[in-house]
Amino acid sequence: MKTQLIREIVEEEASRLIPDEANLWPVVSTRLAARERRWVIGRVVRRGVIVALLVFIIALLTSRQLQVAVAGVLAQVVGARGGPGQPTVFTPSPPFVVRQPGYLPPGFKQGRMIYNPGFDPQTIPTAMALSGNPTPSGTAPAYEAFTLFEAMDKNADPSRAALLFIYRAEEGSELWLYERATLPDDKAVLEVDEQWLMLTWIEDGTWLVLRGTLGREEIMRVAEGLVVTQRPGAGETGGSGFPGPMMDVRVATMNPTNASIWTGDPKLGQVPNQIYHGHVVVEVWDKGETMFAGPSDENGIFAGGLKDADLFKRVIEALQDPQTPIITVTPWTDDPIGGPQPNLGRYRGRVIADVWEKQVNIAITGPEATSVLAQRTVQRLQSELKWQSP
Amino acid sequence: MDEREAIRRAKRHDPAGLEGLVQLQQQQAVRLATLITRDRQTAEDVVSECLLVADERIHQFDEQRPFRPWFHRIVANAALKTLSRQGRLASLENLANDDGTIERVLGRLVDSAPDPLEVAEQTEVRAAVQAALAALSPKQRAVLALRYYSDFSEAETAAALGIPRGTVKSRLAAGIERLRALLADLRPR
Numbered sequence: 001m002k003t004q005l006i007r008e009i010v011e012e013e014a015s016r017l018i019p020d021e022a023n024l025w026p027v028v029s030t031r032l033a034a035r036e037r038r039w040v041i042g043r044v045v046r047r048g049v050i051v052a053l054l055v056f057i058i059a060l061l062t063s064r065q066l067q068v069a070v071a072g073v074l075a076q077v078v079g080a081r082g083g084p085g086q087p088t089v090f091t092p093s094p095p096f097v098v099r100q101p102g103y104l105p106p107g108f109k110q111g112r113m114i115y116n117p118g119f120d121p122q123t124i125p126t127a128m129a130l131s132g133n134p135t136p137s138g139t140a141p142a143y144e145a146f147t148l149f150e151a152m153d154k155n156a157d158p159s160r161a162a163l164l165f166i167y168r169a170e171e172g173s174e175l176w177l178y179e180r181a182t183l184p185d186d187k188a189v190l191e192v193d194e195q196w197l198m199l200t201w202i203e204d205g206t207w208l209v210l211r212g213t214l215g216r217e218e219i220m221r222v223a224e225g226l227v228v229t230q231r232p233g234a235g236e237t238g239g240s241g242f243p244g245p246m247m248d249v250r251v252a253t254m255n256p257t258n259a260s261i262w263t264g265d266p267k268l269g270q271v272p273n274q275i276y277h278g279h280v281v282v283e284v285w286d287k288g289e290t291m292f293a294g295p296s297d298e299n300g301i302f303a304g305g306l307k308d309a310d311l312f313k314r315v316i317e318a319l320q321d322p323q324t325p326i327i328t329v330t331p332w333t334d335d336p337i338g339g340p341q342p343n344l345g346r347y348r349g350r351v352i353a354d355v356w357e358k359q360v361n362i363a364i365t366g367p368e369a370t371s372v373l374a375q376r377t378v379q380r381l382q383s384e385l386k387w388q389s390p
Numbered sequence: 391m392d393e394r395e396a397i398r399r400a401k402r403h404d405p406a407g408l409e410g411l412v413q414l415q416q417q418q419a420v421r422l423a424t425l426i427t428r429d430r431q432t433a434e435d436v437v438s439e440c441l442l443v444a445d446e447r448i449h450q451f452d453e454q455r456p457f458r459p460w461f462h463r464i465v466a467n468a469a470l471k472t473l474s475r476q477g478r479l480a481s482l483e484n485l486a487n488d489d490g491t492i493e494r495v496l497g498r499l500v501d502s503a504p505d506p507l508e509v510a511e512q513t514e515v516r517a518a519v520q521a522a523l524a525a526l527s528p529k530q531r532a533v534l535a536l537r538y539y540s541d542f543s544e545a546e547t548a549a550a551l552g553i554p555r556g557t558v559k560s561r562l563a564a565g566i567e568r569l570r571a572l573l574a575d576l577r578p579r
Contacts, residue, residue, distance in 0.1 A: 007539075015421070022434065025416075029409070031439075
């Protein structure tokens with residue numbers, strides 16, 4: 001009885017509150033349409049995000065400019081700590097025992113240091129830690145760094161951790177120390193060419209290469225004086241015992257005005273019905289040259305198939321051919337891509353070469369005479385070819 | 391269009407299915423929501439949103455079961471959530487708790503005093519009952535509305551509101567006790 005009475009009261013109250021028929025369909029249908037629009041917009045936005053990500057990934061794989069920008073972020077986790085006269089400690093820790101010289105010939109100082117922690121082949125060129133002079137910021141350092149690795153190691157692989165120390169003396173002598181984990185076909189070798197002596201050996205699972213413009217006795221003395229400075233798993237505070245201020249570890253910075261020079265596209269316009277092979281850009285300074293180069297995307301810049309020697313030869317031939325037309329006006333400002341380089345003196349100019357299937361397009365701009373810039377570029381490229389020759 | 395056909399169409403994302411459900415459910419749902427919110431505009435807004443929610447979640451609904459309990463559960467909870475957002479739930483709940491109703495009522499309900507609800511059939515008394523319903527807390531009203539308007543069992547009410555069955559009993563008791571107290575003055579002397 002009581003339950004029935006309460007039910008009646010509640011129902012009566014409901015009817016009193018809503019005496020007439022409710023009609024919600026106009027409101028519901030309007031909101032339904034709005035919801036459908038939101039869904040459509042949401043789908044478009046989601047698809048847009050996916051497309052943007054794909055575009056970004058593609059751009060990352062093909063654009064040196066973007067790779068260098070990403071390197072700025074990655075460099076926060078790839079680094080080296082140490083200081084003048086102190087051993088360098090690497091982050092992340094290399095997967096091999098690291099040795100550094102306990103003895104250096106008189107007058108030698110550490111110049112450049114390059115560390116590749118060995119990540120994915122697609123990203124590692126941007127993740128290298130570089131330090132020391134004359135690494136000019138603004139010169140595609142990762143690319144150059146890997147080229148230097150290749151000069152020391154025929155099995156160089158961007159996905160494999162490796163490091164390189166370069167020591168220099170005032171008079172121009174150099175000593176290079178390259179290290180990575182041992183591979184099955186590694187051998188201990190002593191090689192001598194016209195200028196360089198190269199010693200390779202294996203110690204504690206690390207493949208070491210010492211290469212220098214020194215006599216055999218000095219090279220051997222440096223090799224025997226190497227000391228362990230970091231073991232696998234030891235971070236920068238993980239027991240290596242060599243804390244110190246951060247070195248000048250850096251990646252390239254951008255000159256936004258000239259940023260398009262960094263892309264993998266042809267620099268000097270399209271050539272109909274020809275395949276683009278790649279580019280070479282050399283900037284000439286009082287005391288040296290900075291350069292970057294790369295085959296076209298079709299050839300796979302980071303696919304392990306770097307064929308820069310072919311580009312260099314074509315550019316040398318073109319620069320030495322008096323019939324080659326020279327472009328002297330370009331869209332880019334007449335200042336160096338990476339900004340001033342105090343250690344290299346004054347900026348003198350730039351040579352840009354687009355290598356096509358049947359021709360090489362060349363632009364030369366800058367305060368220095370065109371012929372001088374061309375000659376300096378030829379010398380630099382010839383030097384590169386010598387380094388890269390087996 | 392009957393309920394099953396409407397549900398089948400809604401599951402195929404046919405707007406006619408949702409329209410059918412609106413026509414079939416809106417009246418009782420709005421009344422249920424109004425019993426809880428005490429405001430028609432709020433109730434219609436709540437039910438409109440709940441119809442869209444039900445349409446979105448219709449694929450979760452087992453069409454072998456009746457639609458109304460499933461939908462009223464959504465509506466009751468949405469109504470309480472709306473009041474909570476508006477800050478009305480907290481104040482009314484506090485009022486109820488200040489009275490100590492839930493705790494006290496369980497004991498009082500067992501007393502043998504004459505039941506004033508027995509005299510509520512009088513028109514004057516019914517008006518007073520309506521006023522008394524309005525004075526309940528929203529959570530008490532939700533329990534009463536689901537239990538006595540939507541015909542939920544105590545277990546179904548507990549499941550619908552996500553509260554223990556004992557709480558349903560206590561809220562019903564509290565609601566009835568408050569009605570009892572509010573109607574006490576109307577008891578024939």
